Structure formats: C-alpha cells, structure tokens
Amino acid sequence: MPIRMSGVQFRLHGAILGILFPYFLYVAVAKSTDPSEVHALKAIRSSLIDPLKNLANWNSGDPCTSNWTGVVCASMPNDGYLHIEELQLLKLNLSGTLAPELGLLAHLRILGFMWNNISGSIPREIGNITSLKLLLLNGNQLSGSLPEDIGYLSNLDRLQIDVNQISGPIPKSFANLSRVKHLHMNNNSLSGQIPHELSRLPILLHLLVDNNNLSGHLPREFAELPSLKILQLDNNNFSGSSIPASYSNISTLLKLSLRNCDLQGSIPDLSKLPHLMYLDLSSNQLKGPLPSYKLSISMTTIDLSNNFLDGSIPTNFSGFPKLQRLSLQNNQLNGSVPSSIWQNITFGGNDTLFLDFENNSLTSIPVAFHPPANVTMLLYRNPVCANAKQPDLVRYCQPQVEKQTSGSSTNSNINCIPCPTDIPYEHNPMSPIPCLCAVPLGVGFRLKSPGISDFPPYIADFEINLTSLLKLFLYQLHIDRYIWEVGPRLSMHLKLYPDKSNLFNVTEILRIQRMLRGWEITLSDTFGPYELLNFTLGPYANEIPNTSKTGLSKGAVAGILLGAVAGAGTVSALATILIMRRHSRNQVASKRRSSSKFSFKVDGVKYFTFEEMALATNNFNDSTQVGQGGYGKVYKGILADGTLVAIKRAQEGSLQGSKEFFTEIELLSRLHHRNLVSLVGYCDEQDEQMLVYEFMPNGTLRDHLSSTKSKQPLSFAMRLRIALGSARGIIYLHSEADPPIFHRDIKASNILLDAKFNAKVADFGLSRLAPVPDVEGIVPGHVSTVVKGTPGYLDPEYFLTHKLTDKSDVYSLGVVFLELLTGMRPILHGKNIVREVSMACQSGMMFSIIDNHMGSYPSECIENFVSLARRCCRDEPDARPSMSEVVRELECIWQMMPEADATPSESMATDSGKIFTPSSSSVTRNQYVSSVGSGSDLVSSGFPLIAPR
Template identity: 70%
Template sequence: MSGAKIFFCWAAVAILSCLFVQFAGAQITDPSEVTALKTIRNSLIDPFNKLKNWDSGDPCTSNWTGIICYNSTLSDGYLHIQELQLLKRNLSGNLSPELGRLSYMKILDFMWNNISGSIPKEIGNITSLELMLLNGNRLSGPLPEELGYFPNLNRIQIDQNQISGPIPKSFAYLNKTQHFHMNNNSISGQIPRELSRLPELLHFLLDNNNLTGHLPSEFSRLPKLLILQVDNNNFSGSTIPPSYGSMTQLLKLSLRNCNLQGAVPDLSQIHQLGYLDLSGNRLTGSIPSNRLSNNITTIDLSNNSLNGSIPSNFSGLPNLQRLSLENNNLSGPVPSTVWENVTLTGNKSLTLDFQNNGLSNIANALNPPANVTLLLAGNPVCANASQLNIVEFCQPQNVQAPGSLTNSKTSCNPCSTDSDFEINPSSPYPCFCAAPLKVGYRLKSPGLSDFRPYVYDFEEYLTSGLRLSLSQLYIASFLWEEGPRLRMYLKLFPNNTNLFTASEVRRIRSMFTGWEIPDSDIFGPYELLNFTLGSYESVISNPSKSNLSTGAMVGIVLGAIAGAATLSAVITMLILRRHSKYRLVPKKRSLSKIPVKIDGVKDFTFEEMALATNNFSDSTQVGQGGYGKVYRGVLADGTVVAIKRAQQGSLQGSKEFFTEIELLSRLHHRNLVSLIGYCDEEDEQMLVYEFMANGTLRDHLSARSKEPLNFSMRLRIALGSARGILYLHTEADPPIFHRDIKATNILLDPKFIAKVADFGLSRLAPVPDTEGTVPAHVSTVVKGTPGYLDPEYFLTHKLTDKSDVYSLGVVFLELLTGMHPISHGKNIVREVTTAYQSGMMFSVIDSRMGSYPSECIEKFVSLALRCCQDETDARPSMAEVVRELENIWRMTPEADATPSESMATDAGKIVTPPSSSLAAGNPYVSSDVSGSNLLSGAIPTIAPR
C-alpha cells in the first residue's frame, strides 16, 4: 500500500468522525415526521395512556408504540415511518391532517378505536400508501376526492363508520386497489359506473349503506371481480343486469334487500359461483331452470314474488348447504330429488326452507334423512301432513346458522397459574402447556352457510397462510353475526415448545396486520378484530435490539471509530511489511454454493428455471409450504418437472436444500421420488424433481376428492410406501431415517405408484463405533410434523428407525379412515384405538373406498395400530411391516397378479385427480390435471358398515 493510499485512509477516518459528531445531535427519524407524529398524538384522546412513550426519545430508535420504521435510511440520511399500527388502542379524538406528512408510509391502521370527525384529505398525499385501515370507528362526513389518487393502494377499509355522501368518481383511478370494504356506513348516491375500469378489483363490499339508482351493468367488464356484495341498499326500480351472468370469475353475488325488481337472471355460466343471495327484493317470474355451479353452497331467493314450480336444477348439487325459497308464490310438488341425489356424510347438512308457498304435494312421498332439514309450514301440502307422515316438517321454524364445534376434552392437571400457559387441545401430546397468542378474527363475506364441514379446510388454509403447523391452531369458538359474517376466537400455540420466540410473534402479527395471508375462495376476505399478546407484551415492546439514547449511540460509535483507527494503523504496518510476499487472489465462490458437481444430478442455471416456469408465473405455481413455493416447469427438452424454490434468506431452507441433494443423489428406488437437478445461484436455491401427475396421497384421501381410492389401491399405496422406507433403512449406504413421513410426502405417479418424497429433514442412521457397535438411535433436536411424530422421540430426542414406523402407521390409519392425524382436537391414533378396542372398528372405516374384504381390513388395522404403539420396542420393524402387507395382499382377490403388475394394468390408462384436489403446500402436483375414473378393482365381499 502506497503512502498516498495510507494518507487517504486516515483522512477518511477523520472526516467520518467529524461528520458523525455533527450528525449525532440530530434526530435519526426525519424531523418533519417527528413533528407530525406529535401533532397527530395531540389530536387524539388517549384515556389509557397507550401512547405515553411518544413523549420522549426518537420514534424509530425508541420504539414508539405502533410505529414501525424502514430498517435503513433513504438517500436523505433519515429513517422514515413505514407503518402506523394503532389497532384497538381505545383512542378517540380526530385524525390530524398532519398524517399526510408521513409521506413514506405504507400501512395506516386505526382500526377498532372510537375516532370521530372526517377523513383528512391530506392523507391523499401519501403516495406510498398500500393499506388504509380505518374501519370500526365513528368517522363521518364525505369521502375526499383526494383518496382516489393513491398509485399503490391495495386495500381501503372504511367500513363500520358513519361516512356519508357519494363515492368519488376519482376512485376509478385506484388501479392497484383490490379490496373496497365500505360497508355499514351512510354512503349515498349511485355507484359510479366509472369503477368498472378498475383492473385489479376483487372484493366490492358496499352493503348496508344508502345507495340508490341502478346497479351498473358495466360491472360485468370487471376482469377479476370475485365478490359483489351490496345488500341493504335501495335500488328502487332497478333490475339485476342480465350482463351479470357473464361475470365468469364471480364467487359470491349478494344483493339482499335492495328493492330490485324484474326476473332472476341466468347465472349458469358463472362456473365458480359459490354463494347467491337475492332475497328480500321484488323479483318476479319463474326460477331459471339452468343448472348452477357445483361449487354453490347457498341459494337464497326468499321473500320475493317468484312463481312456477321448483326446478330440477337444484338436484344433485354436491356442496349445497342451504336452499331458501320461502315466502314466494311457488306451486307444484316438493322435489324429493333435491335430497335424494346428494350424499351427506359426516357433519354435512342441508336445509331446505320452502315455507309459505303453494306447494301441494311431495314427489314420491319420501321423507328426507336426518341431516336434511325440510321446512314446509304454510304450504297446502301440510293440510295432509298426517296422511303423508310429514307433521314434523310442517311446524313453523326460523333457521339459525349452526354455530358450535364439538371438541374433545381430556382430563389434565391445570397449567401453571403464574403464567399465561394453557393446554393446547390440538396438540398430539395430551396436556401440553404453552402460552398462546389470542386472535379475534372475522370472515367478512364467507361463501358458506354452515361452517362445520369446512373447519378442517379452514384450519389448513389459515395455518398454511401463516406458515404454522395444524396442531398450532385451536378454534376456541365461532359465532355467526349479522351480515352474515363469521366471528372467531383463535388461539395460536408455539410448535412443541412452551413459548414463541419474539421474532416469531412479530412475524405472525405482521402477517395479520399486513394482510399477507392469501384470501380464500370459500372463506372470502377476513378482518383482524384484536391480537392479544399476553405474556409476550414485554418481549415485543422491549425487543432485544436495545433502544439506546442518542448520546449513548454517539459514545459507542465514536469509540468504534477510535478502535477502527487503531486497528487501521496496525493493519497498515502489516500490509506494508508483507506487501512483497502476498498478492491478491480471486474472490471465492460463496460458501452457500454446491462445492462439487454431483453425478447424475444436473446443475441448472437460474435462466433455465425462469424459462421453464414462464418467469415463475403464478399460473405455474402448484403449491406452497414452509420451504417456499413449488412450480410446474417444462425444461428445454420437453420434460415436465416440479421445481421447489426456497424462500430467499431462509436458513432452514438452505439446510434442507443441501440435505436433500446429498441424499437423493445417491438414492434410487421405484418407491422414492427422483431428483433431476438443482439450481444454486443468484441467491436462489431450487430443487428439480420428476413430476408426479397424481399429486399427494392426502389429495386423494380428502373429502373433496371426486374419485376416492378403493381398498386395493390403498393397500398397494401402503405397500409401495413401506418398500421405499425399507430401502432407506436397510439398503441405502449408509442407512437413512426419513423423519417426516406423512400423507403429503407420499406422491403418486400416473399409474398410482407410491413414491416417498421430501428428504429435507432426513438424518443418516448411526454408524458403528470404534468397537464395531452400532448405537440404537441418533440424538437430535425434534423435527417432524405434529400428529405423525413418534411420542418417544418427542420426549427423549432419540431418533430411531421405529420413529419412521410410527409415522407410517399414522399414514396407514389415514388410508383406512380418511381422517386427518389431528382434527378438532381429536387424534387419529386415539380415535381408532378406542373404536378397535370397543368392537366398533368398522364404524371408522372410510365408506368412500367402497366394498372391501373384512379380514384384510382387520389385519391392516391391527398392523397400523402396532406401528403406532407408544413404546418403541412394541412396534414392528419396517421389514416386518412390508412382509405383513404382502401377506394381506395375498388374501385379496387380486393376488393372482403381483402388486406392481396390478398397479400398471388395472385400468389400462393414466389416471389424474381433479384440479380441486390440489393441496396447498404440495410440492409435486400439476396445475392442469383433470378428473378421470380411478382404478376400479372393487372387491365384492363386504360393504362398509
């Protein structure tokens, strides 16, 4: 290093020292934003002193309540406010125009307070705003025109206020806004037809206002609209535009009590429609006879002036929960085909409200089953109720939406009283105490009438969106409210530990408050009512990154500069002394990269992956899990593959990435998924697998699977899975413990051959010590999926081959019953064990598999329960499992063919699942698969009981 370079280094140190001394006396947050925040506080009434720390320190470095800042300064050298989060702080007063000076803010959240006055037009100055959340206050006055010019706004929530006046036409310029939630106000005038230009609009909720005029027929042009909900307005003289029948993306149409007239339009072309409510209007004519979508759960045409008979198109709708036609002028027979052609299993139910019409008789005079509620009071047919044996259906009733869950109870000692610990009812381990996060949550526009059959779907949806496991969520209660809206009280528990980490609490809270949980077609948009931290309050309000005063920071940094100067002098002397001995070497490749080329596994470039997935288009995404997203890709040679793309910056993803490449590159078996290649560049980590067209085993066990697996198919899948795991335990070199066997990690190829997948958590089996003795277990941190975890491994941290046996035993029980490992606080092992011991085994067998040989079922159940014994030594080895499954196979009528031959030839054609069976988090399913007949091969011996 030359003397000139040394001089410049020392000069730089001196200049930085001087600059820091000058800057140290200034606020770190932009001074104009600090002034604005103080003015905003002065305009609020804070009776419980929630904002007391706004009086001292710096907003960003002193963690002012509700203030979240960017984690680095912008070009002006200041920190800036990114979010103002004041959800449910018991605040009143007014919103200050000074809010408009927080010009870098993305989230403005004053939800569920008691703030009054008008919305300041100055808020329109915040061009970076993405979420405007003002619902649940007492705001009044008109909507400012200035709110229509946000270039980045995604969501406007001003519902449940007292806002009046018309909708500004400027809202037609909100080109990125997806969610208009303005219900429960006093907004008047006509809905501007200009809003039909909004390219991204998904949810339009304007119910319970004072709107008049006509429904804009131009809304049929909205390309992405999913929910149109404008109940309880007064569109007197208006009809429902026939063009609404061409809104092919629509999921929900709710126009209840809007004083509409004319005919019910033909909506049969809306192929995804799940909820239709046109009740309480003045509609006339007959009900259209064209069949509605199979997704429909609710049809409400009550309280109109409709005539004619009840059409046959209501028959055989597989998801129908409620058909309300009461208080019309309908005549003719009561169509028994509505309930005869629908299969209602489990807690599914159907309500048919035909009260107060002119229905004269019941076709075929057949009474509906117990899970169908038929209401006929006020019809002529009830004059002959005794003769027709329908007295119970002729009693006047008001239908209430079902609103309770039956949760299993266990006898446990109470948790510690000096903490917020509670027993997690969803945990696979009884009486496990932990501190939950408590969340008030509401579905604002659900597409269903009965929540109970969708509880597991909801649990799967929410935990997947939050990146939690199913056992971490407990639905403490739910209640239907006027709207109808569905209010819930949720508890989120840590995963197999007593406490969440502070970073995990912040992550979960930001998922809710930032609306980062994806919307669901069936559950619709949600709103956060409260987020109770409990014992985590002090952790969040006093994070580990201490809030140093400006003076302390000055001292630390100046000390660091002095130290750096001393170190620089020492380094300078060393460099000068050794300059002639060393030369610069090229920069090494990142340590995160694959260090060597792996035979048989291709190293793809990022460009190849982007090309294969159309630049990772949403249309090619087929799943998402904790690791990241999964895409269906087509390589340059036409090979269809599944590409698992890790979340950037995921340390867990990086560890699993290397583990899976290392293991799969040397594993080759018919019942293990094959790794084709990987991509490891540009901070991207991707794994490329063979594509499994028939998705996961869980897809086909789901209640939504249209073509359920028969017994022989399930037995072959069990045998194939066991053979794959036996290979891992005995033939791989060295042997491998999988550690995460579950139904979503068992994939099915086009011929329904089972292949075990996802080796990210796998561990090498123990190797012989110096004396040649092989340890019986591997000591490791517990990993795996609740419901499948070996209880002894969970308690002792000792992983053995019998841990995989336990997990596979749970999969066997899923194959036999169709149940989930954990559902509504019930554990599949306990449920099946109880049924088996009480002689009621066949009551839990999945009726969808058709007929089966009872002796085979008994042996299969017995084997599954032996695999799931709590004590390791009581479980069979994987070799014994395979041998016993082969013996069960030989007892079936198909034993003349080998299992592999039978799997390849049973149907003579490739079978793929319906697209509705694609499960979130499944890394290997296609986005374009379609329904087809499953292998038949029914065994005509005994029908399920």
C-alpha cells in the same frame, strides 16, 4: 491456513470490540427521524384522546429510535433520516380526530386506526401519501364524506372504511386506484349511485358496499371488471333497478349478494359463472319462474326467499355436491316438493343441508320421500301440509328455527394434571405432546364475506388453510369459539399455541402479528376476506417492545448497523492483527472436543454435543458412513432416544463448509414443509461442525435412477409423484417462506425419498434469500451473486450474467424432470441431457430416450411431462414457466393418470397442506395430522441423507 484462537484470545478480541463497538453503534444510530415527520406525529398525537395512556411514550425521545407505540420506521437510500413506514394503532381505545398532518408522512405504507372511537372526517391530506398501500380506518365513528383525494393513492391495495358513519357519494376518482384489490366500505351511510367508472379497476377482487343508502341503477359496466370475485351490495335502495344481464359475463365471480335492494324484474341467466358458489337475491321484488338453467356445481348457498317467484322448483336445483342452504320461502312456488336435491350429496359427519320452502303453494310430495338425517326441511304454510297423509311428514310442517349458529370447544382434559397458575397456562388440546401446558396468543378474527352458510363442515379446511399461510403446524391452532353475525359474517376467537413448548419466543410473536396486521396472507376463496379484531398478547405483553410495535423495520436496522459494522470492522481488524502476532508467538496445536462457550446457538433447534454425536455413530465408525462429498462425510446415527438420523460432519478446515453450515441452520430452522427435509439439530464445537437431519430410508433420487444402485425401478406414477413433491417444496421456498428463498443447487442427489417415496428437497448450503421490495415497493428481479451450483443443472443465464432468479431453480428442476424421464445423468461422456432430449423430440424419436426401466406408461402423460420439462429448460428465463405453473401442470398430468397408476397409497399434499388422491378431495383433521406427523418412518437401514456434491 485459518487462524485458530484460544479462549483467552477470543476474550481479548471480544474485549476490544466491547469497548469500541458501542461508540461506532452510537455514531450509526445517531441517524434520527425526519423532522417533518416528527412534527406530524406530534400533531397527530395532539388530535387524539388517549384515556388509557397507550401513547404515553410519544412524549419523549425520537419516534423511530425510541420505539413509539405503533410506529415502524425504515431507512431510505441516500437520505440522512429515518422515515415512518407504518402507523398501526389497533384497538387502543383512542378517540378524538385524525389530524391533517397525516399527509406529511410521505413514506407511509400502512396507516391503521382500526377499532377505536375516532370521530370527525377523513383528512383529504391522506391523498398526498402516494406510497400508501393499506388504509385501515374501519370500526370507528368517522363521518363526513369521502375525500376525492383518496383516488390519488396510486399504490393503494386495500381501503377499509367499513363500520363508520361516512356519508355522501362514492367519489368517481376511486376509478384511478389502479392497484386496489379490496374496497370495503360497508356499514356506513354512503348515498347516491355507485359510479360506473369503478369498472375500470383492473385487479379489484372484493367490492363490499352493503348496508349503506346507495340508490340508482346497478352499473351494468361491472361486467367489465376482469378480476372481481365478490360483489356484495345488500341493504341498499336500488328501487326500480333490475339485475343487469351483463353480470352473467363476470366469469371470475364467486359471490353475488344483493339482498334487500328493492330490485325488480327476473333473475338473469347466471349459467356462465363457472365459479359461483354463493347467490343471495333475497328480499327483493323479483318475479317470474326459478332459473331453468344449470348453476355452478360449486354452489354452497342459494337464497331467493322473500320475492314473487312462481312456477315449480325445477330439476336443475339438484346436482350441487357442496350445497348447504337452499332458501325459497315466501314466494309463490307450486307443484311438488323435490326429492332430488340431496341425491348427489355425500354427507359427512358435519355436513348439513338446510331447505326452507315455507309459505309457498307446494301441493304434493314424491311417493318415496325420505330425506337423510342431515337434511333439515321446512314446509310450514304450504298446502302439502294441510293434505299430508304420511305421519312422518308432520315434522317438516312445523314452524322451526335453524340449527345452532355458534360453536365453542374446551381446552380442558380431565386426564391431565392441572397446569401451573403463576402464568395463565392451559392445555393445548391438539398438541402431539400429551397434556402440554402452554400460553397461547389470542386472535379475534372475522370472515367478512364467507362463501359458505355452515361452518362445521369447513372447519378442518379453514384450520389447514390458515396454519399453512401462517407457517404454523396444524396442532398450533385451536378455534376457541365462533358465531355467525349479521351480514352474514363469521366471527371467531382463535388461540395460537407455541410449537411443542410452553411459550412463544418474541421473534415468532412479532412474525405472526406482522402477517395478520399487514394482511400478508390471503385465505382461500371459500372463506373470502378477513378482518383482524384484536391480537391479545396476554402475559407476553411485557416481553414485546411496546406490545404492538418494533420501532425499526429490518431495512432500517440494516441501515443503522451498517455504519456500526464498518467501524467495528476496523476495530476487529486491529484486534485480529494484535491477536495474530500473539498467536504466532504462542501457537498451540490442540483439538477441543468439549463444548465451547462461543458455540453458535439457534433458538428452536436442538443442540448436540460432540460426545452425543460420537455415541450415535459408534465413534464415527466406518460401518456407519453412508456418504461423502466436498463438505465432508455423512453418517447414519441412532440418538439416545432411538431416533434414526443422518449426520453430516464437516471436514476439518473447510471454510466453504463453515459458510454452508450456518446458512443451512439459519434457513432450515424456519422452514417447515412436508416436501423439505427437516433439520433435527446441530453440533457446533470449536473444532467440529455437524448437521443432524431426519433419516431418509430410500436415499436420493439419483440413487434410484442409477442402474448400478437402484434395487427396484421407479414406475412412471412414482416418478410423477416425486416430481410433484419436489415442485411443491420449491414453490414453498419461492412463495411462502419469509423471506422467499432461491435454492441454487437443485439436483437429483438433493431430492431425498422417505419410506413411502415422498420427495423432500435437501441441502440448503448454497441457498440465497430472494430480493425484497425496495422503498418504492418494487421487487428487484434478481440477486447478483457468484455462480455456484452443479454443472449440468446450472441456469445458462445465471452462469453468464451472475443474476440468480426464481427461474434459475425452475431450470434446475427441469433437468431433474428430464432425468426422471430418461434415467440419464445431466452430463455424461460430453453429452448434455437438455440437448439430447431436444434433438430426440425434434427428430420424432422422443419415446426412444424414455427410461425403459419404468415399465408401461400413458403416452399422453409422457408427452405432457416432456413438454413441461423442456419449457423449464429454455435458455431465456422469461420463456420458462413459473413454479406455480409447474405445479399446476404436474397436477393436471396426475389427474390424467389411469386409476391403476394413481393408487390411494400414492397420496400427495396440495400447496395448502390438504392430502388428496385422484378419488378423494378432502380428509378429516385427524387424518391430516396423522399423515404429516413430526417424523418419517424409521427403519434399520437405508441410503444416505446427504449425497456427495
């Protein structure tokens, strides 16, 4: 029987711990930084000039335990020291040089000196840091040549040395960087030929070496790069070289930019590049006709200007629905001005098309020539202008400048009361709370190689993309201003606002900062790679330890506290014995219904008192009970503001319930996805634990598959939507939650349906955090844990080995898919659904087990859905698809659905948050905000939020 302690006993227990815990903590924290790394940091500091005293705290204390600026540490297994894991000194106005002692930081993963004024050469000793993943030296005044030793960094993911004065050749040793994805070496003085050996890089995505002095021939071997997406070589001198025909085989290529490279010959056949969206071959010496083959329909930008191209503009230069710019000026083109270019483009309010045909030999126009208002066309210095008969043609024959290449917006709202001036508050223009005053974070952000030419049509997509990656709501981001810079590169200033409150908390600031500074997010291919220019804390600066640094990583903190916890555990045991003895003499049985000072508190989650819960449920009247399970009872409640909620009340003395209570609050407080149930708040008083969720009017999926409970059968289209929504919720847990999460109890009764039958995954009481990378960057393949879950849904491998993986959730979801298809329960009368479906399929009787309540359905879609479900339920985890593959296959099945079944009302959200239907691929910002609002539709009656276990 659990021991209940009175307030006095709690205070006694706390007093004993309060006296002795600091001692044990001191013993544990006595672990210090590796002396060789302390020596290295001191040498690094002596080589730098710090006029603003940003590194003043490097003069005292231990680097790791004293939170030296920019230093993040970790504790290594079986090692008596702490080690430097990150050294990030972003834009601190540092000058001087980089010390060779950097090579002594043997455990470093991130080395960053971006946007300072550091000169001198890059120390070759950096090549000794084999653990290094990010080498970020861009935006300085570094000179000299690139050390061959950098090619020894076998774990390097990103090399950024752009915007410096580095000269000499690109070392051939860089071909050994087998894990590198990003080589950003643009805007330097690199010379010589690009080594063809770089074609051996197996996962290289972006090669940016524009604005250098490179020469020689373009390596035809680049066609062998299996993953290359961006090849940007502008403003080099490949005199006499032609564009290799082999480049047509780089099937992954999205952007090919070879502007002003002194290239000769003709344009090769690029029709085999299915994803190409940006082609810039301008300012070369290319000759011959324009390509007569069909380019990718993904094209946004085609710039072939300032060459010697001749012939007419072929009809294949139409049919580009996303085209923003077609530049053919300063060539030798003749014939008619085409009018078909814009015919396949559906212009939205912000969509534009810029056509520059200036200074050619175009002689005529079609009879009916009426470009839409969204089209800007330049025909200046063409014969057609000299012989123009139509009066409205005159406007196309004037020298013009392009439209504005920058933008800005304002936060002010004339209908709002001005914000207080003691702190730099301002109105969040997109806040769902009108006139909310808040203090934003400022972020300098630049797209280094975007795949677009005009930003306004893509602003909504960018906002959705970035906020989903940063795990923010759309209304928390405001693009304050943007401007196109030479490159072209798109620079912008972003403001990030706290969620429905005035200020960010420190944890959230550090999370966002870490994700941006550590390149933990990857934007959509449309926007390409980004760079962080600055991260402005403003009034938050005094709240963040040393502004840009947190001293110890989570792993280090865990290691440091381990000794303290062990010692404190001993003290706690002694204290508990004393208290139990006193408790046995003075046991008092009393129920406390008032709020306890020891209540569990969670930032950002609403706390309810017991009285509020009793009032919401009419004192937990039986008429409000809508469910019951091993954890306790579930009630439908109405809060004081009229919000309908589901209240899960733990039964008294439920130890398991207590564990699940804290687990679910901790997880749901930081998970935000439209396919996960939302936690409204909780109640934690001495004798009461309750979780408060959004109410789901249509109950559980299991209810709708039960012939006794279902009021209206689900159609196949609805079932497929539910499957896809569930899968998207789970892939968010596996891939986007930080850290990732294994649900461990996916089942039909834990998939809830809102008023529009959108699926939301619920009940995280058994969930476990996924394994995180160890010191070598290797992620363990599983979590070893006691088997928990629901019979019929349990992964056989997990059941036998106790090894929980992401594929365990895939198995459970596969069982749910089989339930959707058959209506059967996972286990009923000794029959297992996985085995029953397999036997039916093997005997050619698959359609005999399909639930006849769903009505008509496309047989091909059913077959593909059954195949996917069976593969999810394979015994061997490696034979199951990943969750991302599950989502992709479900999307493909959805696209196969006939128009009648795929109605616009059955819209869904993609992983990035964009709403789509089979007939629509995008929505406006306001439509998106409306569709994912802060709560679900409220109705007067419905099914329970939480079903019994």
